[in-house]
Amino acid sequence: MTNKNDELLKKLLAMFRVEANAHLQAISSGLLALKKIPAGENWADIVETIFRDVHSLKGAARAVNLTQIEAVCQPLESILSALKDRRLAVLPPLVDLLLQTVDTLGGLLANPGVAEVQKPVLKKLIRQLDDTLRMTLPQVADSKTAPPISPADAPIESDAEPAPHVPVSIPTLASATIRVSSEKLDAVMRRVEELMLPRLAAGQRAKEVAEAAAILAAWKKQRLHIKPALRHVDNEYTRSGKNDGAIQGKHELPKLLKYLDTEQLHMKTLEDRLVKLQRATEQDQRTLTSMTECLRQDVKEMQLLPFSSFLDILPRFSRELAREQGKSVELVIQGGEIEIDRHILEEMKDPLIHLVRNCIGHGIEQPATRLAKGKPPHGTITLACSQKDSGTAEVLVADDGGGINVPMVKAAAQKLGIVAAEETVQLGEMESAALVFQSGVSTSPIITDISGRGLGLAIVREKVERLGGRIAVNSNPDTGTAFHITLPLTLANFRGVLVCARGQLFVIPSTRVERVVRITNKQIQTVENRETILVDEQTLSLIWLSDVLELPRHVSEGVATDAPAGAAAVILGSGPARVAFLVDEVLGEQEVLVKALGRPLTRVRNVAGASVLGTGRVVPVLNVADLLKSATKRPAAVSASVPLSYEKHEGREKLSILVVEDSITARSLLKNILESAGYRVSTAVDGVDGYTTLKTGKFDLVVSDVEMPRMDGFSLTAKIRADHQFASLPVVLVTALESREHRERGIDSGANAYLVKSSFDQSNLLEIIHRLIGISL
Numbered sequence: 028m029t030n031k032n033d034e035l036l037k038k039l040l041a042m043f044r045v046e047a048n049a050h051l052q053a054i055s056s057g058l059l060a061l062k063k064i065p066a067g068e069n070w071a072d073i074v075e076t077i078f079r080d081v082h083s084l085k086g087a088a089r090a091v092n093l094t095q096i097e098a099v100c101q102p103l104e105s106i107l108s109a110l111k112d113r114r115l116a117v118l119p120p121l122v123d124l125l126l127q128t129v130d131t132l133g134g135l136l137a138n139p140g141v142a143e144v145q146k147p148v149l150k151k152l153i154r155q156l157d158d159t160l161r162m163t164l165p166q167v168a169d170s171k172t173a174p175p176i177s178p179a180d181a182p183i184e185s186d187a188e189p190a191p192h193v194p195v196s197i198p199t200l201a202s203a204t205i206r207v208s209s210e211k212l213d214a215v216m217r218r219v220e221e222l223m224l225p226r227l228a229a230g231q232r233a234k235e236v237a238e239a240a241a242i243l244a245a246w247k248k249q250r251l252h253i254k255p256a257l258r259h260v261d262n263e264y265t266r267s268g269k270n271d272g273a274i275q276g277k278h279e280l281p282k283l284l285k286y287l288d289t290e291q292l293h294m295k296t297l298e299d300r301l302v303k304l305q306r307a308t309e310q311d312q313r314t315l316t317s318m319t320e321c322l323r324q325d326v327k328e329m330q331l332l333p334f335s336s337f338l339d340i341l342p343r344f345s346r347e348l349a350r351e352q353g354k355s356v357e358l359v360i361q362g363g364e365i366e367i368d369r370h371i372l373e374e375m376k377d378p379l380i381h382l383v384r385n386c387i388g389h390g391i392e393q394p395a396t397r398l399a400k401g402k403p404p405h406g407t408i409t410l411a412c413s414q415k416d417s418g419t420a421e422v423l424v425a426d427d428g429g430g431i432n433v434p435m436v437k438a439a440a441q442k443l444g445i446v447a448a449e450e451t452v453q454l455g456e457m458e459s460a461a462l463v464f465q466s467g468v469s470t471s472p473i474i475t476d477i478s479g480r481g482l483g484l485a486i487v488r489e490k491v492e493r494l495g496g497r498i499a500v501n502s503n504p505d506t507g508t509a510f511h512i513t514l515p516l517t518l519a520n521f522r523g524v525l526v527c528a529r530g531q532l533f534v535i536p537s538t539r540v541e542r543v544v545r546i547t548n549k550q551i552q553t554v555e556n557r558e559t560i561l562v563d564e565q566t567l568s569l570i571w572l573s574d575v576l577e578l579p580r581h582v583s584e585g586v587a588t589d590a591p592a593g594a595a596a597v598i599l600g601s602g603p604a605r606v607a608f609l610v611d612e613v614l615g616e617q618e619v620l621v622k623a624l625g626r627p628l629t630r631v632r633n634v635a636g637a638s639v640l641g642t643g644r645v646v647p648v649l650n651v652a653d654l655l656k657s658a659t660k661r662p663a664a665v666s667a668s669v670p671l672s673y674e675k676h677e678g679r680e681k682l683s684i685l686v687v688e689d690s691i692t693a694r695s696l697l698k699n700i701l702e703s704a705g706y707r708v709s710t711a712v713d714g715v716d717g718y719t720t721l722k723t724g725k726f727d728l729v730v731s732d733v734e735m736p737r738m739d740g741f742s743l744t745a746k747i748r749a750d751h752q753f754a755s756l757p758v759v760l761v762t763a764l765e766s767r768e769h770r771e772r773g774i775d776s777g778a779n780a781y782l783v784k785s786s787f788d789q790s791n792l793l794e795i796i797h798r799l800i801g802i803s804l
Contacts, residue, residue: 039091040091043087043088043093044136045206046087047084047088047096047132047136048136050080050083050084051084051129051133051136051339052339053077053080054081054084055126055129055339055342055343056339057073057077058077058122058125058126059126059342060073062119064117070117071111074107074111077107078104078107078111081100081103081104081107082100082104084100084132085097085101096132096136098149098153099132099152102156102157102160103125103156105160106121106125106156106159109160115160121159124156126343126346131148131152133343209330209369212326212330215326216323216326216330219323220323221620222319222322223618223619224620226312227620227640228641228643229308229311229312229315230316231641232308233308233309233311233312234641236301236304236305236308237305239301240298240301240305243294243301244298247294247298250287250290250291250294327368327518328517330368330370330517331368331369331517332372333364333365333366334363334365334420334422335360337373337376338360338363338379338410340380341358341360341379341380341383341410344384345358345387345408348387348388349391351767352387352388352767353394353767354387354391354392354394354406355404355405355406356387356391356405356407356408357405357407357408358383358408358410359407359408359410359411360410360411361409361412362411363412365412365413367412367514367516368515370518371494371514374490374493374494375490375491375512375514377490378486378490378512379410379422379424381484381486382424383408383410383424385484386408386424386425386426386428386508387406387408389428390406390428390430390507390508391406391408391426391427391428392406392428392429396429400505402427406426406427406428407426407427408424408425409423409424409425409426410422410423411423411425414516415513419513419514419516420513420514420516421511421512422511422512422513422514423509423510423512424509424512425508425509426507426508426509427506427507428507429504429505430502430503430504430506430507430508431460431463431500431502431508433456433459433460433502436460436462436463436468437454437462439462439468440462440465440468443465445465445468456502457499457500457501460500460501460502461499461500463484463500464484464485464487464498464500465485468485491512494514494518495514495518495538496512496513496514496515497512498510498511498512498513499511521536521618521620522538522617522618523535523536523537523616523617523618523638523648524536524537524540524543524597524613524615524616525614525615525616525617525640525646526597526610526611526612526613526614527611527612527613528571528573528576528578528611529573529579529611530611532640532644533572533576533646533647533648533649534619534638534646534647534648534649535597535599535648535651536635536648536651537616539599539600539651540598540599541598541599541600541605543595543596543597543598543613544560544562544595544607545596546560546569546594546596546607547594551569557569558570560596560607562605565605567598567605567606567607568606568658569596569606569607569609570606570607570608570609570658571608571609572608572609572610572654575608575633575657594609595609595611595612595613596608596609596610597610597613599651599654599655600655606654606655606658606659608658619640621635621637621638621648622636622637622638622639623636624636624637632657633649633650633653633654633657634647634648634649634653635649635650635653636648681705681706681707682707682727682728682800683707683726683727684701684706684707684708684726684727684728684729684730685708685709685710685711685717685720685724685726685728685729685730686698686701686708686710686711686730686731687711687712687713687716687717687729687730687731687732687740687743688710688712688730688732688735689712689732689735689736690732693732693784694710697761698710700789700792700793704793704796706796709724712735713737714735714737714738714739714740714742714746715737716737717729717731717738718738718743721747721753726756727756727757728756728757728758728799728800729743729756729759730759730796731743731744731758731759731760732760733760733762733764733773734763740760740762741760741773741776742776744758744773744777744778745777747777748776748777757779757780757796758777758779758780759778759779759780759781759782759792759796760773760778760781761782761792762782762783762784763784779799782795
């Protein structure tokens with residue numbers, strides 16, 4: 028019995044989380060709308076809606092015995108009741124307190140287990156709500172700022188008996204909808220996609236029947252030439268001598284001619300049946316294609332969600348991040364009713380969060396700076412979605428901040444070897460701003476746990492392009508920056524280019540293929556021991572696809588310059604990272620069903636999955652990102668975009684790092700992490716000891732704590748920067764101090780990276796060290 032009760036409670040809790048999330052999202056949206064309503068406008072309807080959601084949430088929490096959520100909802104409901112009765116005024120501080128309460132409820136809902144730990148925090152919040160209600164009540168009742176009660180809202184006294192309440196049946200959305208879990212929808216979608224296999228097979232059968240009909244027609248045509256020849260032979264027999272052999276042959280020929288006449292009738296019957304079979308097969312194939320496409324489209328439409336459905340965390344996120352950085356930001360969301368595929372929204376959630384973070388951290392200025400420029404003290408971030416056509420939508424993420432520092436972007440790209448110095452002069456404003464999407468490019472003066480690595484925008488572009496979209500950026504100094512993202516409304520059917528390399532078939536995703544070109548030997552040039560071709564006035568590396576895949580080379584094959592006349596090359600990648608891959612033959616583009624590789628082949632280099640063709644043949648689907656990496660790593664095709672620093676780093680035996688930390692536990696931990704990664708590590712117990720050790724040895728990087736006796740990490744960093752011998756030595760500060768003031772002090776002292784111990788991740792530390800050492804060498 029206990030097990031059944033536990034299972035029931037588990038189901039009820041799952042249902043409660045879904046319901047509570049919907050209530051919290053509606054409450055948060057209502058409070059934000061309430062905050063924006065100008066004074067004097069009617070806000071009673073919004074308060075009524077919020078009140079009902081809070082009341083429903085409180086009742087649902089009581090049903091599943093979540094007493095902490097119920098306890099927070101009680102004073103929240105009381106305040107909303109006072110707002111309904113106009114005993115409280117809608118003031119910004121009150122709305123901010125209510126939003127904070129909603130954020131707390133969201134945290135309890137996401138992790139109910141922390142309710143006991145957060146009891147003091149919850150008690151303080153409940154006390155704040157109660158005090159707000161008690162302290163504000165008498166002030167508002169007599170205040171001139173209290174919203175006047177309009178005649179329409181005033182109670183009407185009448186002696187007449189109230190009319191009896193007649194229940195009216197009003198159709199609701201719930202009566203016409205049902206709730207289905209996303210897992211079930213995904214399962215249905217997978218079954219629908221599986222129908223592609225019999226559909227492709229039906230197309231292949233139709234093709235085979237058509238080929239059989241063509242063979243029969245060719246046979247019939249050849250036979251028509253035989254019959255006149257036999258007639259001629261018959262005439263010759265008739266005119267020839269009267270010997271026995273001739274007479275015997277003369278009797279046999281009429282039989283043969285008669286058989287040929289009969290055979291012609293059979294061939295005609297067979298031809299007619301083949302034509303009918305061909306038409307029926309083609310009709311079946313068209314019907315199956317139409318049905319599967321309609322079914323797939325219907326399932327896709329079931330997965331469409333409003334754009335606003337996954338933005339519920341952004342208002343809270345932007346408020347907290349802006350507060351941490353001492354900024355004031357207003358997030359404006361437009362076009363939330365546009366419906367987009369759930370999978371696209373889920374994939375775009377992190378990129379949009381990063382763009383908003385980018386706008387707050389790099390775009391919006393401090394209030395004092397904005398006032399000096401003649402701007403309002405609070406910045407505005409606009410997140411707008413609009414439908415461009417029947418199949419695509421555009422998402423705009425814009426701020427009214429200081430814009431992108433284009434000279435710093437060019438300098439960072441040039442330092443990483445992405446563009447040459449002479450190329451940066453020729454780049455326009457838009458092309459220069461687009462360099463922010465290159466991996467490693469950052470204008471942040473320091474690396475922290477949330478910014479400065481130059482990877483965020485590169486990952487954003489990668490995710491957008493993986494979904495079949497595009498991203499562009501426009502920026503104007505002191506006006507702001509706008510990111511324009513074009514996305515499909517639904518995930519497109521997977522199409523691939525079928526190619527042949529050394530007798531084997533492969534599928535390359537069409538979305539990653541820029542173009543297919545025919546090249547001749549005259550077009551191939553050797554530059555720095557690499558075979559290249561010129562495409563759109565840009566030199567691209569040229570390499571055999573079979574060499575990248577390490578397929579056995581035939582004895583007759585040579586280098587790329589031995590390509591046959593009119594050989595096909597598939598150009599993959601985008602921008603300066605494009606590579607041309609030579610193939611034996613391009614067989615065409617077609618829709619394919621990609622299957623993930625199972626154990627033990629879950630991760631195979633250069634291969635993303637497998638697909639089954641209509642013939643039943645299984646062919647690999649290639650991973651374009653891996654192909655580009657493999658092409659650049661080949662000795663004969665070293666990419667110019669790989670910084671020389673990494674080659675130097677690989678050539679060294681061991682790099683030396685100095686760890687400065689007063690805590691023996693933290694010092695030992697850092698030493699073990701770095702030594703396990705292959706570095707030679709020396710340690711010091713404080714800033715004075717660290718600087719002395721630095722002067723007596725040779726080190727490639729310093730990792731230091733901040734709070735230490737005798738000399739702290741800030742002072743040590745400043746002393747290192749003041750010494751010409753160590754002016755370019757990378758310094759990473761790892762500390763428990765996470766406030767904005769301490770981060771800014773770390774920047775001012777000259778640190779290259781600032782990591783907070785509360786969110787410490789050793790892989791994060793090693794990645795930053797690898798990048799800083801690579802740049803400094």
